[in-house]
Amino acid sequence: MNILAIESSCDETAAAIVQDGIKVLSSTIATSTELHEKTGGVVPEVAARKQLESIVPVIDDCLLKSNLTPSEIDAIAVTVGPGLIGSLLVGVESAKALAVAWNKPLIPVNHLVGHIYANFINTDPLPTFPAIALVVSGGHTDLVLLHGHNNLEYLGGTLDDAAGEAFDKTARLLNIKAYLGGPALSKKAAECVQNTLIGKLPRPKIHDNDFDFSFSGLKSAVRRMVEEEDNPIETVACEFENAVVDVLVKKTIKAVKKYNVSCLLLGGGVAANTQLRTRMKNSMDELNLPLFIPPLSLCGDNAIYIASTAYFNYNPVDISTIKANPSLTILD
Ligand code: KG4
Ligand code: ZN
Numbered sequence: 001m002n003i004l005a006i007e008s009s010c011d012e013t014a015a016a017i018v019q020d021g022i023k024v025l026s027s028t029i030a031t032s033t034e035l036h037e038k039t040g041g042v043v044p045e046v047a048a049r050k051q052l053e054s055i056v057p058v059i060d061d062c063l064l065k066s067n068l069t070p071s072e073i074d075a076i077a078v079t080v081g082p083g084l085i086g087s088l089l090v091g092v093e094s095a096k097a098l099a100v101a102w103n104k105p106l107i108p109v110n111h112l113v114g115h116i117y118a119n120f121i122n123t124d125p126l127p128t129f130p131a132i133a134l135v136v137s138g139g140h141t142d143l144v145l146l147h148g149h150n151n152l153e154y155l156g157g158t159l160d161d162a163a164g165e166a167f168d169k170t171a172r173l174l175n176i177k178a179y180l181g182g183p184a185l186s187k188k189a190a191e192c193v194q195n196t197l198i199g200k201l202p203r204p205k206i207h208d209n210d211f212d213f214s215f216s217g218l219k220s221a222v223r224r225m226v227e228e229e230d231n232p233i234e235t236v237a238c239e240f241e242n243a244v245v246d247v248l249v250k251k252t253i254k255a256v257k258k259y260n261v262s263c264l265l266l267g268g269g270v271a272a273n274t275q276l277r278t279r280m281k282n283s284m285d286e287l288n289l290p291l292f293i294p295p296l297s298l299c300g301d302n303a304i305y306i307a308s309t310a311y312f313n314y315n316p317v318d319i320s321t322i323k324a325n326p327s328l329t330i331l332d
Contacts, residue, residue: 005307008091009083021311048086077310081328105316115267118294137268156211192238
């Protein structure tokens with residue numbers, strides 16, 4: 001089955017055609033990052049306008065590269081949320097138009113669930129259930145138990161800032177100038193030869209019995225540390241990264257053990273973080289259980305995993321009921 005998917009939740013306009021949920025036939029991504037670099041963050045209206053400009057050329061290019069004709073596409077999939085409403089609407093309405101024009105089923109996809117399915121692309125053997133998934137992105141941090149496709153149980157998530165958001169805000173605090181603070185902060189942290197501040201920042205909720213996270217206090221602690229002491233930026237960045245990764249690894253592994261699952265899946269932009277990848281891998285190796293982490297190219301937003309999600313959770317719905325929903329949660 002060939003699914004053409006469209007993703008436009010934020011500042012990437014993406015289309016992809018994926019066969020049977022795992023084989024990428026073509027993928028095209030346009031991004032408006034350059035525009036947002038100038039303003040130091042995404043301006044929703046600017047992102048939406050750019051989505052409008054890009055959507056038709058992106059779908060066109062994706063179809064052309066696949067060498068398929070519309071008659072060889074079996075279904076259309078689209079991200080319906082969460083994200084920026086203006087951006088989402090562009091993708092959702094374009095997908096509806098395409099589904100009507102080509103007379104194809106349309107499958108609505110949750111962007112957060114999509115991040116998990118980045119682990120199914122070109123993967124052999126595929127992840128098995130039950131599994132724990134940790135989704136760490138710019139706007140969300142969710143820990144879920146997957147009983148099967150279309151069968152998610154929410155275990156916990158952030159009570160305030162998402163992991164990526166904490167990286168981005170802390171990067172700004174440390175005067176690390178980059179549109180995406182996460183990778184820039186991580187690069188700075190890698191320059192630290194020895195973390196002389198080890199343990200000086202809190203590891204919020206690390207010993208709590210729940211599976212929730214909280215990162216806003218950590219950011220405030222960094223602010224105080226910077227204001228009150230004179231430490232090299234790379235050392236503060238390193239200690240901050242250690243603190244976030246300590247909490248993510250400890251609580252995720254606790255869930256893996258408690259639910260006796262067969263594997264762990266990471267997803268979302270922060271899954272590109274080298275320290276998180278390495279330490280999660282070491283911890284899963286100790287348990288002798290497989291860890292699935294998408295390649296870096298599939299950690300950020302794209303339409304490939306939207307197609308994969310649609311295939312494994314195949315659920316076409318009446319086109320008139322499909323609506324963009326900026327505040328969708330991972331369970332919706
Ligand atoms: O999933 P994503 O591309 O977009 C959303 O759906 O939010 O995630 C973007 C987030 C940003 O906060 C970015 O700073 C963070 O992922 N990120 C990283 C790294 N690469 C991206 N955070 C830490 N380390 C990285 N290497
Ligand atoms: Zn995302």
